[in-house]
Amino acid sequence: MSFINPLSDEGKQIVREDGGDLDRIFDENDDIIDAVNSITAQEISDDAYIPKSYVDLVIKRVEWYVDKKSDPKYNHKKYAFLFYPEIAKFDVIAFYILCQAIGIKYGPNSRESRAVSELQGQIIENRLEELYERDRLEIVDKIMNILIVQDRIKWTSLADLLSSKKINLQDLVLKDGNVILDREDFMEYFKDVVKLQQPERMYNVFIGNRIKELIMIKMIMQNTENYIKNVHEIAGREVEPNATLLKIAEEVADALSKEIRYYGGGDSGGEVKASPLNIEKFPPCIRKSLDGIKSGGRNEVIVLFLTPFLSYARLYPSVFSRNTTLKVSDVDADLKITQNEILPMIYDAADRCSPPLFDDQPQEKININAKLGFGMNDNLNLQHEGETTWYTPMSCEKVKLNMPNLCRPDKTCKGITNPLSYYNRKMREK
Amino acid sequence: MEFFKQATPEERKIYYREEWDVNQVPNFILGQLENREFGFDHFGRGPNDRYKTFNSPEYLKRFMRSKTPFAAYCSVAFYEKPRKREGWMHAELVFDVDAKDIPIRTCNCDNVCEICLNEAKEIVGNIIDTLKSDLGLKNIHLSYSGRGYHIRVLDESVMEMDSDVRSQVLKYVVGADVPNDKYENRGQIYTLRPYSIPFGYPKVFTDRIKYSILHLTKDSKIEGISKNLLNKTLENRKFIEENQWGDFLNKLDPNHPKTGARNYNKLINSIASLNMSLVDGKVSIDLKRILRLPSSLHSKVSMRCTEVKNIDTFDPFKDAVPKFVWERKD
Ligand code: SF4
Numbered sequence: 211m212s213f214i215n216p217l218s219d220e221g222k223q224i225v226r227e228d229g230g231d232l233d234r235i236f237d238e239n240d241d242i243i244d245a246v247n248s249i250t251a252q253e254i255s256d257d258a259y260i261p262k263s264y265v266d267l268v269i270k271r272v273e274w275y276v277d278k279k280s281d282p283k284y285n286h287k288k289y290a291f292l293f294y295p296e297i298a299k300f301d302v303i304a305f306y307i308l309c310q311a312i313g314i315k316y317g318p319n320s321r322e323s324r325a326v327s328e329l330q331g332q333i334i335e336n337r338l339e340e341l342y343e344r345d346r347l348e349i350v351d352k353i354m355n356i357l358i359v360q361d362r363i364k365w366t367s368l369a370d371l372l373s374s375k376k377i378n379l380q381d382l383v384l385k386d387g388n389v390i391l392d393r394e395d396f397m398e399y400f401k402d403v404v405k406l407q408q409p410e411r412m413y414n415v416f417i418g419n420r421i422k423e424l425i426m427i428k429m430i431m432q433n434t435e436n437y438i439k440n441v442h443e444i445a446g447r448e449v450e451p452n453a454t455l456l457k458i459a460e461e462v463a464d465a466l467s468k469e470i471r472y473y474g475g476g477d478s479g480g481e482v483k484a485s486p487l488n489i490e491k492f493p494p495c496i497r498k499s500l501d502g503i504k505s506g507g508r509n510e511v512i513v514l515f516l517t518p519f520l521s522y523a524r525l526y527p528s529v530f531s532r533n534t535t536l537k538v539s540d541v542d543a544d545l546k547i548t549q550n551e552i553l554p555m556i557y558d559a560a561d562r563c564s565p566p567l568f569d570d571q572p573q574e575k576i577n578i579n580a581k582l583g584f585g586m587n588d589n590l591n592l593q594h595e596g597e598t599t600w601y602t603p604m605s606c607e608k609v610k611l612n613m614p615n616l617c618r619p620d621k622t623c624k625g626i627t628n629p630l631s632y633y634n635r636k637m638r639e640k
Numbered sequence: 641m642e643f644f645k646q647a648t649p650e651e652r653k654i655y656y657r658e659e660w661d662v663n664q665v666p667n668f669i670l671g672q673l674e675n676r677e678f679g680f681d682h683f684g685r686g687p688n689d690r691y692k693t694f695n696s697p698e699y700l701k702r703f704m705r706s707k708t709p710f711a712a713y714c715s716v717a718f719y720e721k722p723r724k725r726e727g728w729m730h731a732e733l734v735f736d737v738d739a740k741d742i743p744i745r746t747c748n749c750d751n752v753c754e755i756c757l758n759e760a761k762e763i764v765g766n767i768i769d770t771l772k773s774d775l776g777l778k779n780i781h782l783s784y785s786g787r788g789y790h791i792r793v794l795d796e797s798v799m800e801m802d803s804d805v806r807s808q809v810l811k812y813v814v815g816a817d818v819p820n821d822k823y824e825n826r827g828q829i830y831t832l833r834p835y836s837i838p839f840g841y842p843k844v845f846t847d848r849i850k851y852s853i854l855h856l857t858k859d860s861k862i863e864g865i866s867k868n869l870l871n872k873t874l875e876n877r878k879f880i881e882e883n884q885w886g887d888f889l890n891k892l893d894p895n896h897p898k899t900g901a902r903n904y905n906k907l908i909n910s911i912a913s914l915n916m917s918l919v920d921g922k923v924s925i926d927l928k929r930i931l932r933l934p935s936s937l938h939s940k941v942s943m944r945c946t947e948v949k950n951i952d953t954f955d956p957f958k959d960a961v962p963k964f965v966w967e968r969k970d
Pocket residue numbers: 493494495496605606607609610616617618619620623626627628629632
């Protein structure tokens with residue numbers, strides 16, 4: 211069970227018994243190696259595929275997540291060990307090491323923390339897929355029974371999940387405020403109205419285990435984030451953060467940054483198309499602003515400089531050569547990229563300012579939306595798109611005038627008039 | 641006698657001194673008066689006298705009698721220090737349906753009339769239904785705002801929710817998103833159109849789309865729907881009246897089997913986004929909004945903002961018209 215939910219009592223028990231010694235987590239650990247080797251589905255042709263220590267295991271988890279997402283040649287067999295219960299005990303400890311490292315170094319609102327919670331969610335999803343149907347039902351039921359104290363779930367108790375957009379209200383089947391998960395409940399409420407469509411099938415297709423698993427996974431993800439937050443708060447009270455964990459955190463962040471490696475590079479020639487952001491190709495001024503602004507001018511940098519740059523670099527890098535204006539939704543129809551990739555980066559940078567930008571000026575979020583073309587509104591809503599225009603990235607000259615300490619030109623900057631052109635040029639170089 | 645004419649300062653005085661009674665302010669406001677912020681518009685230029693508080697109905701009464709404001713508002717939020725708008729505790733969840741702004745109205749009036757007020761009332765009824773039956777919310781109040789309706793939910797379980805959750809609730813109750821129509825079960829993908837799923841959000845969505853289609857007129861102008869498609873929709877909407885969605889789809893897209901449902905998809909998508917503007921979304925996600933105070937006078941149209949106890953029998957032209965309007969000479 212802790213294999214699915216490491217935050218369960220069983221998981222905590224494992225850590226209490228075996229996970230105490232931080233000094234030895236870099237050491238080669240024969241038990242881990244043996245366990246991985248015993249898994250028949252595991253590819254062992256290359257020794258590098260086998261995790262040798264706890265830290266190795268932590269990094270492998272992250273690499274799996276990154277590879278799967280962005281490597282077109284992703285090889286599942288390389289990571290098969292992650293999905294077999296033979297490694298359960300070690301996996302739980304690796305999970306805790308990972309969360310603690312991220313908690314101490316980056317805190318709960320960081321990109322790293324979000325990635326860790328997403329990574330955990332995907333690991334669970336994949337582990338469930340390895341199970342037989344019946345085992346799968348059983349384990350999900352068991353875990354849900356513990357996660358959810360009362361008999362029925364009210365949708366209102368999922369407010370956190372709804373607010374963080376992990377779950378969409380429309381995906382839940384609701385009746386009298388309850389989220390319908392059980393077959394019996396479903397039949398009781400809807401038997402009469404679905405009689406034409408074979409209620410059994412309707413239940414299986416529409417609810418089945420699907421929603422239950424969804425909620426379970428999302429709850430564990432949320433708990434993971436809460437745990438990271440907790441670690442962060444406790445660490446904040448200590449004088450000196452644990453050096454081992456800090457080191458691991460950096461390795462994790464390194465592994466994660468490969469996620470944004472650019473894979474499209476093949477086509478020769480001019481135009482750079484909408485594609486995942488590659489931080490390594492950002493100009494010095496942008497990199498500097500991503501680290502957060504420590505003195506005055508936070509608003510300007512985040513709202514007027516970063517927001518246009520990141521959104522255009524991600525969605526419409528060729529704006530200056532193409533000479534047509536677009537709306538964000540012309541490229542990103544359901545705004546998923548904007549919500550999941552662009553805004554988080556902007557918000558992270560805002561958080562890294564001191565003091566964090568939104569703490570004393572929450573209204574700047576609205577200004578960011580306005581610069582993306584969605585009017586002065588709390589939310590990115592297609593309905594409001596066009597009330598303002600999608601602000602284009604400012605020129606180097608303007609940067610130098612308005613925020614002189616951001617501009618630290620390197621050799622690529624020569625002959626460049628706009629930070630976005632810098633990015634395009636670098637992207638074309640490959 | 642003329643409705644919807646601005647009230648004169650004299651008429652306001654008559655209203656607040658002779659007709660208005662502080663006990664017409666609903667209990668859900670009077671009961672916790674000291675935690676709400678009040679705002680007033682004295683000159684008809686918008687509520688700029690804000691941050692007011694009243695520790696008892698008696699103070700409120702005195703204020704209204706002596707100032708006879710052009711308009712009066714109170715916050716949907718409860719504060720520890722309402723005078724400073726500090727210590728936000730929680731806020732009502734609000735849906736504002738303004739008859740003037742309903743995107744499809746069968747009347748062609750410039751302002752509001754009996755027809756669109758009735759349509760606003762129907763929409764409100766549908767929303768309240770969903771709030772109760774799907775979302776299981778209680779403690780729902782309704783007031784007539786003078787030109788439409790405010791649904792005010794004081795169920796504790798939603799009062800602390802943030803804007804993001806509120807916007808999801810809003811989209812759910814108005815049917816603003818086209819539901820998923822692909823469902824996976826044991827490796828198999830099923831395509832289920834919303835009208836074939838008689839429960840959950842797809843059912844709400846189907847009902848809202850049906851309402852909207854049945855209220856289209858040949859003059860309706862909807863983004864994404866051509867004149868041609870509109871006519872086709874109107875010709876065939878008898879099928880929708882009888883819930884024969886499959887037949888409706890076949891008429892719209894004769895050669896559809898599955899992929900060729902272009903007109904149908906266009907129609908559904910356009911109406912879904914139009915449904916979003918049945919309600920003023922900004923009001924629903926604003927945690928600090930002020931709303932017209934029930935019992936107060938909406939001077940611009942000379943109607944009373946008033947709590948609606950029974951939506952079925954409520955008639956704004958009987959129940960929200962102040963006496964002075966009946967006594968007008970013109
Ligand atoms: S020259 Fe332009 S791109 Fe280079 S650092 Fe300065 S502002 Fe940035």
